[in-house]
Amino acid sequence: MRREKKKGSDDQMADENEEYLMETRFSAEHIGLKLLEKKIITEQQFEDALRRQKSRGGGLGDVLIELGYLTEERLNQLLNAFPSVPKTIEDTGLDASFLADLVLKHSLSLREFRLADMVRRVKLPLSIVDSIVETLQREKMLEVKGGDGLARATYRFSITGIGENRAAGLLEICRYVGPAPVSLSDYREKVLTQSIQRVVVNPLTLKNALSHLVINPDLLKALGPALTSGQTIFLYGPTGNGKSSIAEAIGNVLPGTIFVPYAVYVEGELITVFDPVNHVPAPSETEDGKMDHRWLQIRRPVIMTGGELTLRTLDLEFNPISKFYIAPLQMKANNGLFIIDDFGRQQIEPKMLLNRWIVPLEKRVDFLTLHTGMKFSIPFDQLVIFATNLKPMELADEAFLRRIRYKIFIDYPSKEDFEVIFRKACEMKNVAFDPKAFQFLQDIYEKLGIQRSANHPRDLLEHIIDQSRYYGQEPELTVEGVSAAWEQNFIKNF
Secondary structure, X not given: OOOOOXXXXXXXXXXXXXXXXXXXXXXXXXXXXXXXXXXXOOHHHHHHHHHHHHHHOOOHHHHHHHOOOOOHHHHHHHHOOOOOOOOOOHHHOOOHHHHHHHHHHHHHHHOEEOHHHHHHHHOOOHHHHHHHHHHHHHOOOEEEEEXXXXXXXXXXEEEOHHHHHHHHHHHHHOOOOOOOOEEHHHHHHHHHHOOHHHOOOOHHHXXXXXXXXXXXXXXXXXXXXXXXXXOOEEEEOOOOOOHHHHHHHHOOOOOOEEEEEXXXXXXXXXXXOXXXXXXXXXXXXXXXXXXXXXXXXXXXXXXXXXXXXXOHHHOOEEOOOOOOEEOOHHHHOOOOEXXXXXXXXXXXXXXXXXXXXXXXXXHOEEEEEOOOOOEEEEEOOOEEEEEEOOOHHHHOOHHHHHHOOEEEEOOOOOHHHHHHHHHHHHHHHOOOOOHHHHHHHHHHHHHHOOXXXXXXXXHHHHHHHHHHHHOOOOOOOOHHHHHHHHHHHOOOOO
């Protein structure tokens, strides 16, 4: 059964939230505090590094390495450590009664099982699962149906009638039957340890990630420092010139992997975090049994949302039937990239959305509310990219725009870049480039005074390919084909 909340738990949670907010007000210090706890650096070294960081910038870990107080290898060992395997129920950060209830619900689903079957279900070590099953046996919830030997690992367990009644009651309270969750404190700790602010992007990495796009060198120079800062980026400019493509490609720049939990336990409530749609599992680099399998190793997430974004999607989603929560988009995007595309085209007023983001963007902390009214805080650790083709001053006031450190304008391509884009598009579409037909296209732009957009080559070539397919011909770039494609692609004034 869901554990009863202790008297005063609301006040306790409020105190914990305040402590957490104070601890993470300058999240870059988190690494130093952990190194201090482990006595890897001294207080004097910590203070030296903080002073140097405030004057020169950069990550605190990098500053400690620069000062010779820490080696890069040692820092990576600490920050990239796999979640350690819990040895006891206390190590899980969860109540024994909660875990017993979870195992009992799984037992109802399995009907008959061995300990190894339950281990695979709840993702906890055999010793902990065995201890829980033994408790449920004593309470007459489970019984042994048989076995292939004397060892408990060979026993076949089955739920009893008493257990079935109890499990049915538990499912009325919460229908979650999945891997055991992690505690809120463990989740916070892990997010801060694998912070996006640790990511450093070098010019070569960025150039390679955007190599499939035609990018102005000045734009590359602007993007690099913005990404390395880990701060919010505002991409703006006329439509059809690659803002969304650039934002998505930035996801390929983010190095390494992170760990996300299947679910998080908060004051008797469950929040599912792992999202198979947005989270891409990475091959585990550790042997089985050397890691807490309540966590999954994934690539740094890249989550993109557009016109469908509402204030509700930024809050916990409570399912009244299953009676557990689904994490909001920004929680799923932690330690990764969160792209808000077509900003200003959402169903809600941009200023309402921006007001929701003021505290998270500034304090790097977000507050979520359970349906009971209880609030709790989580790290807001992600690179947020707003992409829009609307004028920034029409979307937000100057005060909010000041909070966004990097405002990067994506302009129309130059005449020369447009030709490079067109040639690349021809190559991708397997259409031979024809200088005469292309010059005809250039002349149309000049004659009509229309700006060249980066998306035009793709759109025009797709029209040409459609025409060729209709007439049973091989696609060919001709003056006639370009003329017909132009007529079908652009709206005439009337």
